[in-house]
Amino acid sequence: MEQVPRRARDLGITVGELPTGPLNAITDVAGVTVGHTTIDDGADLHTGVTAVVPRQLGAGHRSLPAAVYVGNGYGKLVGSTQVDELGVLESPIVLTATLSVFRAADALLTYLMDRHPGGVSFNPLVGETNDAHLSDIRRRPVTERHVLDAVRSASPGPPAEGCVGAGTGTSALGFKAGIGTSSRRVGVGGSPYTVGALVQSNFSGVLTVRGVPMPAAELVPHGDRTEPVGNSCMIIVATDAPVDARQLGRLARRAVFAMSRVGAAYTHGSGDYAIAFTTTPPPRQPLPDGLIDPLFAAVLDAVEESLLNSLFMAVTTVGVRGRIQHAVPHQQVLRRLAATGRLSAPA
Template sequence: MTAADTRLRLADLGVGAGAFPRGGDNAITDVPGVLVGHATVHTDRLHTGVTAVVPAMLGAERRWLPAGLAVGNGFGKLVGATQLQELGALETPVLLTSTLSVYRVADALLGHMLAQPGYERTTTLNPVVGETNDGFLSDIRSRPLGEEHVAAALATASSGAVAEGSVGAGAGTVALGFKGGIGTASRAAPVGEDAYTVGALVQSNFSGTLSIAGVPMPADELAPGPPAETVGNSCMIVVATDAPVDGRQLARCARRAVFAMRGVGSDFAQGSGDYAIAFSVGSGMPPADAALSPLFHATMDAVEEALVNSILMATTQTHADGNIARAIPLDAVRARLKAAGAI
């Protein structure tokens, strides 16, 4: 990679974290025990993949984690949504992928889980798989993703820095007129007398006018060519925390995660499938609701930054038929942020 190709995250541009500090890697993996892996496909006709968010503690000894779901707009194919909402329990890793591959990916995730030690007698399991539509840059009807890609994403799941941009489930997505993709961020926040981490990972594929730190970045002014078209117009958000919050409280966090989309300029179009899943790896007595405001604030900040990172870190991708989703020009972003006094 040349210096000209180097992408930068929001923190690299000098934009502050806000009310709460970023975590060590500024990623969802700052939450203890949360891992991320990708399987990415880039060819002349395919830009697609699978991204896995894996709570390492799920298994035979701990079959579920408290979780909550928020549906900003239900134009989507979120496998496992109703049981997640009804029971407030996450039983599997959360996988993200392409719209028409979601069912093959869900079946592969189910097979993976049933093959794990301790699951030999399991007769019911709720795989959770979300999606956005990468059809602008990928031959989506070929449904190219399945068992091998799920296995690769799960096998490569690790802690530490997370690959962002045009990788995994974000390989072919488009956001706010630019190339979108996978983004992540985290914050440390107090809940009562204790400090906890909240992290977010997003798959961005929605329309509107980009705003970074409150500064408009219209694609028709910044992009070197025509703005990319968003197909399917959706966003998946995964939030993790080590705060010992319960399913009801996590649903409240998830709603704040969807709210954060407006901070980067989402127009919440009618065909948008906007979902947030929040889960906790913590244990202990849930805090009083009166102590949750900092966690809500930190969630929105982390999600907003993750959405921005998904665009800043994305690289230009082209389909053989001529469709192009261009990376946002970082020099133009920096100039606008400086002019506005944001950096």
């Protein structure tokens, strides 16, 4: 019987000691919404679109403070240089497959032009990972309608995880992966803030859960396992803390660092990117640097748990040319964690 997808925390795997938001998702940051469009024909197409849409954009604000950190630039992150240069986010953030990123950017441009009649310059921000191992990527099935549907359907509720949207055909650490999300709540200078993360996992390495290696070669039958050719990771971090673009760059760096906690190999072909933004307009006085350590801790924990959720919520998938990518076998992981005393009580 195929296992039921379950989040890491529901399996008794707790990352860090900081409390989560009520949804344990990026949507715990007020105003941040998530939408998906999934393209899955059960055979050759396993792909889609995921959109992170801050509602503060368009509510009297054309931009929000933001930063991009490039862990390894083997990827296509459309619009990143202007974010780097100006330190602002001007559009929803869209994730999709590598060869669909340019069509997605054009579709997002349509959305921005509709929102701002008369504008003559826009900066759509679109990232990707390569899902060619399970999906016929050269067919480029993502259309303008798929992108607009994901953006316009974005909601503040619990985002779907695993094999959905831009994570429908992705793999990580030798297993089927996808979309994952998590959040943390922290106090800084006497004020409460929320940090949320969402990931599109598609990278190589050896899965590590709470410091315990879980090699795919040991957990999945040898004759029934295939390895993806491409690998990358897109990470989105949102917060409501009053931080500026420079400080958001520091948060984005920690997001990529968090990949090492789950066993990322950071290989030559892995395009590893983090985008961080705040829903608070540019503050007159950003938080002092000496006070933002709790935000760093929140990013590290939220990204680590997001990555685990992207794996534990995925299901075994048979893709193009009969390639198969297995879901992480929950019970085998739990047995190994229990043997080392690193398993909490399930939520």
